[in-house]
Amino acid sequence: MVLIIFLLAGSRVIIIFIIGSSENDYNKETGTDSDSDASINLVASTLSVQDDLASDGAQNILSLLSTQSSATKGPEIHADVAALLSGFLLKGIDKESRNNAIDSYPVIANCPTLLPPDMNPEIKSCLDTNALKQDIFLKKLQSQLAAGISAIAIPLNEQYKITKESLTEESRMELEKKCDPAKIFSDVFHALSLHRRHSILPFLDSGVKKILDACPIDDFLFGRSFPDQLKSSNEAQRLGSTIKKKDKTPQYLTSKALITLILLN
Template sequence: MPKHRKRKIKEFQSTIRRKIRKLELMLDKLSSSESDSSESTQDTSDSQESVLSAQSQSVQQVCQSSDLPNQQEHPEFSIEALLGSRPQNETEEGAEIAPELAVRWESFLLCGLDKEVRKKLLEQWIVPRNCKSLRAPSLNPEVQALLSPIDLKKDKFIENLQEIIGKGITAEGTALTKILEHSNTDPSITQALVDSGKLLTDMFHNISLHRKYQLYKYFNDAVKKIASQQKIDTYLLGSDFTEKCKLAKTVENTAQELIKNREQQPSTSRHLNSQRPNYKKRMKTEERRGGERYVTYNKQTKKPARDRRMKKDPQYYTRNRIQRN
């Protein structure tokens, strides 16, 4: 430990000792004067109690006369206005249906239908002649070749679900048709069936859109754009999907050929501010080889010069070297 810190600790200890001594002396004086001033202490205690009671009364008056907001005088400071309305976590419940119907539907929702019952119902209800869109759209044959076996199974499972929903809408439509034929039925019954049909048909359409979206990962950007614009009919991507893809490919190839021809075609126009082409100069060199004179032309490039004679007869230099030897 450094010396200056030790010095500070010693000084601190000495000051504490001095204060302790002073306190001991004061306690001795108080103890000696207690017997003489017992009566005076009683008077002082009474005076202190009166002071405390006066202070408590003044505090109560201040609290009563304070400007704290009162709910009756200031309704805008109510708890609901400050904190908002109480949250409603409970879901709203509608009117009860028939008990016998509720029991059966609860069983169907939790456990499902028996296979034989489901098969019988699907065979019983046939899609009407004037509403063939209730049949689930099939996958285009040219797209089936792109999908993996797992994705094909997934799409087929969703297609079967659409078939079941379509048969359910068919059954509901049949009942609604019979109700509309009799004008004396309750309008609320008709409205309930119409609303149910709207929800079911919208769900049918959303399932078709989901099936289309799952195919986009197999397409490039051009085909994806065409598929997103196709309308659903008996096929998921439309019956004319293949023709439109071929037409788009033909247009793309034609556009590329036009661009190539335009690049290859030389420009005949010459602008005054255009830079002249940089023609490389050719340098003429003469040399003698084997007593004969040869002339070579070389462009100003990094490649070495080539003799014209070498182009015509590549074995010239080797033959001449053999003759000299």
């Protein structure tokens, strides 16, 4: 998996390569230790951002972030750049280059949701070795995506501040261009989280799956509320069994008892 990001900084063009190698390569390079999981928190609601924009007379800026281009084929680029990208897309990059690129763009300080969600300990104990390896691999891909998103978030942030101040059509269009890559890569990040969840469901009891569907992703793959919701569900089932009306089983008399009862009457 290869993601290419172009950034414009004045007259310079910065090219960022985010390369995902195979799962086997990751296992060879990093082992299968799952202790590298990192925790994150929920991102703040965008409502506060919208309120801030409204107070500054720029309430329509965020509407640009939800529009998407319908183009199916982009413009041509220089042949040298196209060849460079093709080489990375087909062959990837070495481990050192990959790590250097990721280390150059640490996760944005006030956006902790860029960190891949941890596996819930209760769920982790239910998985076999291969399932754990697969989840670690997908989580590393999310870390690469996070580095790329952090990289493009910096010029996006600068353009956002410019657009708030100027409110010109040109600045709005530039903001939209810088936001589109962030939306695309963020959506891929979220899709990987959903895929991680889906890959784990076969290892779990069918009764638990319904509970998991109601648990949103936060700093844990199945949410921090999962243990409480599981406990509540079990408690509800237990209470339900105690208050449920008991069926009265008919009492059948033996022939001897029936004759005795008739004689007594």
